Amino acid sequence: MLSFLLKNHEIGHYSGYQTRVFADYFYELSSEDDIAKLAEIYQWTQNERIPLLIIGGGTNLLFASDLYEWVVIKNSLSGWQYDTVSNILYTSSDESIWEIANQLETKYYQPLWHRFIGLPGSIGWAIYGNAGCFGLETESNFVSCEVYDMLSNEQKTIPKSEMWFSYRHSFLKDNPHLFLISATFDLSEKHEKYHSDVDNIYFREHQQPKGNSCGSFFKNPSKENSAGSLIERVGLKGYRHGGAYWSTLHANFLMSDGLSCPPSDLIWLVWLTQEIVKKETGIELENEVRIIENIPSKK
Numbered sequence: 001m002l003s004f005l006l007k008n009h010e011i012g013h014y015s016g017y018q019t020r021v022f023a024d025y026f027y028e029l030s031s032e033d034d035i036a037k038l039a040e041i042y043q044w045t046q047n048e049r050i051p052l053l054i055i056g057g058g059t060n061l062l063f064a065s066d067l068y069e070w071v072v073i074k075n076s077l078s079g080w081q082y083d084t085v086s087n088i089l090y091t092s093s094d095e096s097i098w099e100i101a102n103q104l105e106t107k108y109y110q111p112l113w114h115r116f117i118g119l120p121g122s123i124g125w126a127i128y129g130n131a132g133c134f135g136l137e138t139e140s141n142f143v144s145c146e147v148y149d150m151l152s153n154e155q156k157t158i159p160k161s162e163m164w165f166s167y168r169h170s171f172l173k174d175n176p177h178l179f180l181i182s183a184t185f186d187l188s189e190k191h192e193k194y195h196s197d198v199d200n201i202y203f204r205e206h207q208q209p210k211g212n213s214c215g216s217f218f219k220n221p222s223k224e225n226s227a228g229s230l231i232e233r234v235g236l237k238g239y240r241h242g243g244a245y246w247s248t249l250h251a252n253f254l255m256s257d258g259l260s261c262p263p264s265d266l267i268w269l270v271w272l273t274q275e276i277v278k279k280e281t282g283i284e285l286e287n288e289v290r291i292i293e294n295i296p297s298k299k
């Protein structure tokens with residue numbers, strides 16, 4: 001075993017559902033000096049045939065089990081700067097997109113990312129999954145990112161043209177051996193998918209449930225049939241199973257009671273909902289939140 005890995009570490013508190021979960025091996029990446037260790041960890045997991053998981057803010061992860069014979073890496077690379085002359089934003093991958101958007105406005109009078117105020121999670125995932133809201137997508141002002149290839153043990157720059165951004169998707173999602181270190185954005189021009197006058201701060205404050213969640217659980221099948229409206233139509237809005245329940249405020253927000261909620265309650269409610277919506281409407285609900293299934297290590 002690699003001496004710098006922590007053993008038997010509680011990782012549930014890193015997920016938006018706050019359930020109790022342990023991992024056999026854990027490593028926190030706190031500075032760029034630690035990056036070189038990634039190749040060593042990756043190689044060791046390949047040799048030992050142990051699954052590897054990267055966590056950023058944990059607001060897009062549902063742990064399906066309470067114990068993982070895995071290596072879990074918590075990304076904690078922080079730091080960002082904004083050049084008011086070139087409008088170039090450079091940021092490390094574990095910075096909060098919400099916090100940056102807030103400070104851009106209050107400190108630099110730069111309102112271009114106003115709609116990201118209230119969006120949870122790290123820049124790392126926002127790029128990885130092309131997070132977006134109110135007509136603004138992470139890809140909109142993206143220029144390039146620095147990644148560390150854990151397979152080839154090299155650092156690379158990936159320009160926008162090679163990121164294959166689409167709805168909640170990027171090239172990084174198909175290449176889990178790439179660790180996102182930092183990224184550059186050009187905030188000199190507004191690019192929006194659609195125009196929105198929604199007051200996002202009021203919306204986040206008053207129309208989104210508070211508590212243990214990872215936001216919208218399912219992707220919206222279409223504009224006419226949002227996941228929330230389908231869950232409501234089949235009578236599951238606010239429905240509870242053990243420590244897991246659908247919000248009464250926003251039907252597509254899966255909520256948990258935290259430590260007292262066994263991960264299996266969440267998994268069962270997701271499965272039940274997909275079954276009933278499919279049976280009653282013929283529509284397949286696809287997860288937006290990533291379910292971390294516990295594939296046993298092959299060691």
Ligand SMILES: Cc1cc2nc3c(=O)[nH]c(=O)nc-3n(C[C@H](O)[C@H](O)[C@H](O)COP(=O)(O)OP(=O)(O)OC[C@H]3O[C@@H](n4cnc5c(N)ncnc54)[C@H](O)[C@@H]3O)c2cc1C
Nearest residue numbers: 055056057058059060121122124125131132133180214215
């Ligand atoms: C209340 C609420 C409201 C939300 N509203 C929205 C919304 O309006 N629009 C929207 O798009 N999303 C929304 N979300 C989802 C949330 O914004 C995303 O889930 C968030 O961006 C995830 O970021 P994270 O850092 O928490 O990712 P995590 O959950 O920590 O990471 C998810 C995955 O990303 C990958 N990853 C993370 N960091 C790196 C890295 N550095 N290198 C490589 N891979 C990495 C890993 O594979 C990891 O498993 C909402 C969530 C909540 C809780």
